[in-house]
Amino acid sequence: MNVTLIGMAGAGKSHVGNLLAKKLGLEFLDVDRHLWEGTYGRPVQEILDERGEKWFLDEEERLIIEHTKGKDNLLISPPGSVAYQPKAMRHLKEISKVVYLRVPFATIEARLNRMPLRGIVGLGKKTLRELYDERHPLYEKYADSIINIAENNSAGIMREIIAFLGNHKH
Numbered sequence: 001m002n003v004t005l006i007g008m009a010g011a012g013k014s015h016v017g018n019l020l021a022k023k024l025g026l027e028f029l030d031v032d033r034h035l036w037e038g039t040y041g042r043p044v045q046e047i048l049d050e051r052g053e054k055w056f057l058d059e060e061e062r063l064i065i066e067h068t069k070g071k072d073n074l075l076i077s078p079p080g081s082v083a084y085q086p087k088a089m090r091h092l093k094e095i096s097k098v099v100y101l102r103v104p105f106a107t108i109e110a111r112l113n114r115m116p117l118r119g120i121v122g123l124g125k126k127t128l129r130e131l132y133d134e135r136h137p138l139y140e141k142y143a144d145s146i147i148n149i150a151e152n153n154s155a156g157i158m159r160e161i162i163a164f165l166g167n168h169k170h
Contacts, residue, residue, distance in 0.1 A: 002026075002068070002096035003165065004076040006083065006139050008132060008136045009120050011101040012157070013077040016040040017027035019077035020158050024165075031064060032119070035039055039063065043078075044119035046059060051082060053121050057081060078130075081121035083138035093142060100143035104150050105132050 003026065005013040014030050021028035032044050040047055048056050064078055065088060076096060082088055092098055109128060112120075122131050140146060145164040147157055 001165070002072060002076060003161070004078065004092045004096040004098045005101055006078065006080075006098060006142065007101035007103060008080045008108050008135060010115065011080070011103045011106045012154075013101060014137040014160075015099065016154055016157050017075050017077040019154055020161060023158060024162070026075040027074050029074050029076045031060070031076070031082075034067075045078065048119040048121065056085055056119075057121060064088045065091050068092070071095075072126065079119070079121075080135060083135045083142070084121065089142045093144070097165060098142055098144045099164065100137075100139040100146045102139070102146050102148050102156070105129060107150060108132060140152045 003020070003024075005011075005017050005020075007013055012123070014033075017030065018028050020026075060079065060081065064076075064082065064085070068074060068076060068091070074091065074096070078088070078092070082092070089098075103127075112128065120128075120131070122134075126134070145161070146161050147164075149157060152160065
């Protein structure tokens, strides 16, 4: 069984994903950390600035599919921009249960203001609010389950995801 957590940067995909992977005995695959930094040896923002968004999205889609194809027992945490990659999202839906961590905009904004600059596709051309509004329906479209983060702490979020998975085994 594979599980994929989707949502905006700052939604808690890495934090919850790491905890949930340990609890479920899954390998945690944080796409930003493991694939980008592992493959290119540089921070995501540097790669995005150097190569541009089109190349970045195409390469990200390729990396996600290549590193998850034929694998099992993964907890996958792709970047928020995965919503712009229909081929990657179709693949992730085929190989995993997709859970959208829905977080109110104000929470996302506050969390990102406390974090160091990170590669967020589209930021600069659009405001964070515009990206949030644009991506939200895409995440909902691809999700097998939607977890409202504002109503839960990490333990509650994990309980909801585990309950969902228990009711929807492959």
